[in-house]
Amino acid sequence: MSNRYRILITNDDGMAAPGLRALVEVARELGEVIVVAPNSPQSGQGHAITIEEPLRLFPVNAFPGIKAWECSGTPVDCVKLAKHVLLKDQPIDLCVSGINHGSNASINIIYSGTLSAAMEASLEKINSIGFSLLDYSWDADFRPAQHYVRHIMEYVLETGLTDCKLLNVNVPKLPMEKIRGLRICRQADARWRENFVEATDPRGQKYYWLTGEFVNGDPQDDTDIWALENGYVSVVPSGHDLTHHRSIPPLKPLEQTTIPQKI
């Protein structure tokens, strides 16, 4: 493939993450790569943006022959700065984020810095993909994931995405020969059951540390969780319309209620 594509890469685990390196290795074979990654861990940052303070960009020599910057902000800030400052609004053919260390399937999409970065690019009408591997280990084997990453990136670069501009891709933690292929899915209606570890710090002050358990109450076979549990790579076309459309008609009585004109 020629060097005709411009590919923006970001993540939420920072420049040193093996998952980022794995993504760069694939992307550099498909086009011109620009990397802008946060300079601090940004897992769980969701769609946070930095508005209360200034942002910084630091050029780094992280990957031979590839332009890369660390950014002081969130993953979404990285995409905004890449698009508007570094690339001065030149066209970007594809934005890929990840490969995240850990699942971003189902409800994780709303907490995920990885996916929020890709979503931010999709809001700019850039074809965007968030990639995640269901393995939190820094020593995870990214080779099977890389295979599917390349396949999906080539598809999107060659075929394009029309209506929906964002794919949420999760790869099961399996050796190559155990992965059964790809499934186009919907987001499972699962959630986290929270728990907090309560403890006391060295100064005697109480603190709370978030933990939790992922609970899937959505057993159907068309979801991302089903696909992953059954050995498939899940691909969820994703948007940014949070309207619960079917709840509009039943709420119409709220419009009709008489509202007194005094406070």
Next chain:
Amino acid sequence: MSNRYRILITNDDGMAAPGLRALVEVARELGEVIVVAPNSPQSGQGHAITIEEPLRLFPVNAFPGIKAWECSGTPVDCVKLAKHVLLKDQPIDLCVSGINHGSNASINIIYSGTLSAAMEASLEKINSIGFSLLDYSWDADFRPAQHYVRHIMEYVLETGLTDCKLLNVNVPKLPMEKIRGLRICRQADARWRENFVEATDPRGQKYYWLTGEFVNGDPQDDTDIWALENGYVSVVPSGHDLTHHRSIPPLKPLEQTTIPQKI
């Protein structure tokens, strides 16, 4: 109305925000109120959660007769700690967030700490409402907003929300007599056109500060932006399914493509 309802209040502007006070004034007439608000500004924090460090809770005497805590985390953290630590999973009849100083209509819902806090409660199957007034001023007149806040809270407490558990409510910056009523709407397909102010700090280092312009390319009359521009309070029933359902069938060819079994 009796004191039978338990109402959790949070926001993203912190305990001192006039919008929070305005919300407490309404809610305390409707039930038992618990306030958990961030102890630092959290605008634009989206659905960020704190996982890399511990969280703290500080009881404060902010409103006479009302239990209130400041939290070191994000708005979503406030809701998680309120539900699981402070209230020890006792039932919550309603979670209200705000009143935010500034619009959270349309795409702002994904950047908004105010709405993300309410969404977090909705994930716990708690009826939840995010309230925002289209006035950034700390001296904004919240009285017209309070009127509609009370009306909508009473409706939700008495009628309940069934399928959808989250309402995104925005109030135009208008005197009471100019507000034309409520509209149940969908989220407009609008976005921010970003810009960055570039400048140099006192140490000679370059920085970037996010700014931008809200652009609505969705002129139909069933959106929240239309309602607000035409003098109505907008109410958008909102969910957390980001699946772009109509894009599932056209992406099916990606499943069929032959995948070589070598890496």
